[in-house]
Amino acid sequence: MLEISNLHVAVGGTEILKGLTLAVPAGEVHAIMGPNGAGKSTLSYALTGREGYEASRGSVTLDDVDLLAMSPEARAAKGVFLSFQYPLEIPGVPTMTFLKAALNAQAKARGEADVSATEILKRVRARAEELRISPEMLKRPLNVGFSGGEKKRMEILQMMVLEPRLAILDETDSGLDIDALRIVAEGVNALRSPDRAMLVITHYQRLLDYIRPDKVHVLVGGRIVDTGGPELALALEKDGYDKYLAAA
Amino acid sequence: MAGTALPTRRTEAWKYSDLARALPGVTLSAPTDTARIIEALAGSVTHIDVPAETSVLSVDRFGADAMEARAFAAHVKAGATLTRVVVQTATDGVPLGAVRVRLDAGATFRQFIYAEGAKLARFETEVSVEGAGAHVELNGVYLVDDGRHADLTSQVIHAQPGGETRQLIKGVARKGGRGVFQGKILVAPHAQRTDARQNHHALLLEDGGEVFAKPELEIHADDVQCAHGNTVGGLDADALFYMRQRGLPEAQARALLIEAFLGEAVSASLPDDLRAEILQRIGSWLGASQ
DSSP: OEEEEEEEEEETTEEEEEEEEEEEOTTOEEEEEOOTTSSHHHHHHHHHTOTTOOEEEEEEEETTEESTTSOHHHHHHHTEEEEOSSOOOOTTOBHHHHHHHHHHHHHHHTTOOOOOHHHHHHHHHHHHHHTTOOHHHHHSBTTTTOOHHHHHHHHHHHHHHHOOSEEEEESTTTTOOHHHHHHHHHHHHHTOOTTOEEEEEESSSHHHHHSOOSEEEEEETTEEEEEEOHHHHHHHHHHTTHHHHHHO | OOSEEOOOTTSGGGTTOOHHHHSTTOEESSOOOGGGHHHHHHSSEEEEEEOTTOEEEEEEEEOOSSEEEEEEEEEEOTTOEEEEEEEEOOOSSEEEEEEEEEEOTTOEEEEEEEEOOBSSEEEEEEEEEOSTTOEEEEEEEEEEOTTOEEEEEEEEEEOSTTOEEEEEEEEEEOTTOEEEEEEEEEEOTTOTTOEEEEEEEEEEOSTTOEEEEEEEEEEOOSSOEEEEEEEEEOOOHHHHHHHHHTTOOHHHHHHHHHHHHHHTTSOTTSOHHHHHHHHHHHHHHHHHTO
């Protein structure tokens, strides 16, 4: 479903991704692990079309459609969702208003009818309850004054409401205590589905205790240098990235 | 020559607004204090008296393609409230408004200015807190497009103790638009326990937009709380990307961010119909300019 082939991305003149190749079939959850500076966040921005993270070589397709030629909003409408490592605060825009605008913008881009306000309200409230997000928080401007854990839960809420085809979770575990981590992981697991692919980017194995990946890829020096099953994450936790760094 | 020339950029109180250039050929028949030019051009001052414990709403609209100068003097008695709303829509005219307000003990003056700018638009507000525990709220937004100039100038003098000022002015400027904010808060030596906050924030929506800001706090008392903030910048690129990642087209994401930015200054205390009108005007200004 997601096919990344020989992807090269330079940021501010320095090449960060140096020929990254990766495929995630529908229905699977893949984890990407790597040390600081390996290019994990660059990958998430390149996939979502952030300015300054354009590919110089290689290709990325989702369901055989070229993602790299599309604007960020067109990719979102195609079903690409990024849970940000550092979710942004959007002052003055209530969470509910924002979600409604996002849902309807995506529907419009796909040529679908608007989702009714009551339907959105129903959907958001049900999901919010699962994530222990209070109705009061939904009225507040998106993420403004929220704690790190609340912001991450808000990302997962958006993911649940937008129901993406490809979900990218960038360091979703950072800044979460054990309880919040469990709530977030339950939310992610509830979204596992045969027609959805997920890419879980993380530093630590901890998150993968809760979200069990089908495959684990090791990203070092801008390339995937190893791929294995969940046991690979445990080995990395024990031995670190030294052997890969030495080889790179 | 009998008359007095209008202020130019050499005149301190008018340094960002060149009135002589906006009104060529206009002179005044008698020498006038530069801080009283608008009164002189208006020719007369309308007096508003707000009796104790009453409320008055005054709405002042500007929208002519000519010079419109209007001056008010208000006296708000103990415990009374004066709410003033100025709505100025874009023209090639020269709208000029001045209001001088005296507040007695426990009185409230609330003002909201909506300004789209004109060839030259200037709104002056001067408030004297002359009784203990008076409240001042001076909010406003300016939205200036190519060739428009909007100047919001204010002075609040806290002459008595325990007063409170809340000022929040927000502005946006497109290419060729110019916004001016001059705000002074003066706290006299015995005006203890004054609590004053002044904020002015502006967004330059395009290269070539201009904003001039002169925030001033002059504090002569020692037991006061005064804070001010002043920023001029562009739209937050990170927030914009975040919103686009969620599927909002760039134009819609920008409009939502700008509306939210300006909306913070549109006071919740405004009468509902005026508040709705102002939010609607902001929406159409943003829509029309895209």
